[in-house]
Amino acid sequence: MPRNASIFTPVLIVGCVIIMVSFAVRASFGVFQIPIAEEFNWLRSEFSLAIAIQNLAWGIGQPLFGALAEKIGDRKAIVLGALVYVAGLVLSAYAVTPLEHQVYAWLVGFGVAGTGFGVILAVVGRASSDENRSMSLAIVAAVGSAGQVFGPPVAEWLLSVMSWQSVFLIFAASILSMILTLPLMRVPAVASKTELEESMGQILIKALKDPSYTLIFLGFFSCGYQLAFVTAHFPAFVTEVCGPIIAGSALHNMGITTTSALGAVSISLIGLANIAGTLLAGWAGKRYPKKYLLAGIYVGRTIVASLFILFPMTPMTVIVFSVAMGALWLATVPLTSGLVAHIYGLRYMGTLYGIVFLSHQLGSFLGVWLGGRMYDLYGSYEQVWWIGIAIGAFSAIVHLPIREKPLGQAAAT
Secondary structure, three states: OOOOOOOOOHHHHHHHHHHHHHHHHHOOHHHHHHHHHHHHOHHHHHHHHHHHHOOOOHHHHHEEEEEHHHOOOOHHHHHHHHHHHHHHHHHOOOOOOHHHHHHHHHHHHHHHHHHHHHHHHHHHHHHOOOOOOHHHHHHHHHHHHHHHHHHHHHHHHHHHHHHHHHHHHHHHHHHHHHHHHHHOOOOOOOOOOOOOOOOOHHHHHHHHHHHHHHHHHHHHHHHHHHHHHHHHHHHHHHHHHOOOOOOHHHHHHHHOHHHHHHHHHHHHHHEEEEEEEEHHHHHHHHHOHHHHHHHHHHHHHHHHHHHHOOOOOOOOHHHHHHHHHHHOOOOOOHHHHHHHHHHOOOOOOHHHEEEEEEEEHHHHHHHHHHHHHHHHHHHHHHHHHEEEHHHHHHHHHHOOOOOOOOHHHHHHH
């Protein structure tokens, strides 16, 4: 089936819709930290553990859904993921103990896996031409941030007019509605003759024996740690630590009058800035070595996070941090997924990227859980920030030795 020369194919558009809705819900969980903890008088670590488990389940589920999509078809895998997602949200709405939230978080995490990057990026990657692939992957990642832009503020607003349980049910209905777009997603089977002749087991063994694949896996860990920690804990961090919003200031005049509202808006600003940053990464990934771009992004995150934690937190530093970190937020996704596709081919991209993404989600689990645990122990998030800064620097270093050549060419040289 010939590839469409236009970058804006139905596959790309549907993929963007699914990612946007899925990520709007996922990015909102940090907003529920304080309301749920206060209603049940829980420690901060209780709901944090549920979010951490959700991220871990997302990571474990990603290669499974990637392999499932390659076995039974992309659309069937996405439908299954959406139904599991809905089940997790509905059950969570009626959960009254930490254990219930933590058990149902597995369903939410698997649901995100079935409607998230691993499956959608593989679909879009296969449906894109070589010329458009880097930018197509970037567009999907950027639109995921569009969900992050409006998800937390919408959740914050809904919490002002209804219970958190009702918000979860509204989120479940939103996830269910996105299935209606799937009939438009018809993906051509794009693979080279060599890729078609290789089994999943053969290419997986080759990748696992390749040091570059190990380095990509290790390097993605810090991305998950940093993103998940900020998404889950930054709204609460800002609410409790940030200096007051002065009456008559620009933020106050915009209707942002409390640090709680600023915390929710900060997540949206990160998502908004990420749209530009991710698109820029997609453009650059077509022109420059992806491994050097990834190393540069992790260096940038290390600098931004270090400066933020070293200076007193004010509404202005929150805004500056959100914009700066947002520009580097998901810029790693099109570059990392593009690197996997470039080195190991498109046929089993969903599975191979899913395994790499597991590292991302192991980092996510640690970032969310450690944030809640260390807050309960020390009453502060500062130590967790410095751990994230250190592993960010580590990620910058491990990307440098990667051999950015198709696997056959790398072996030949």
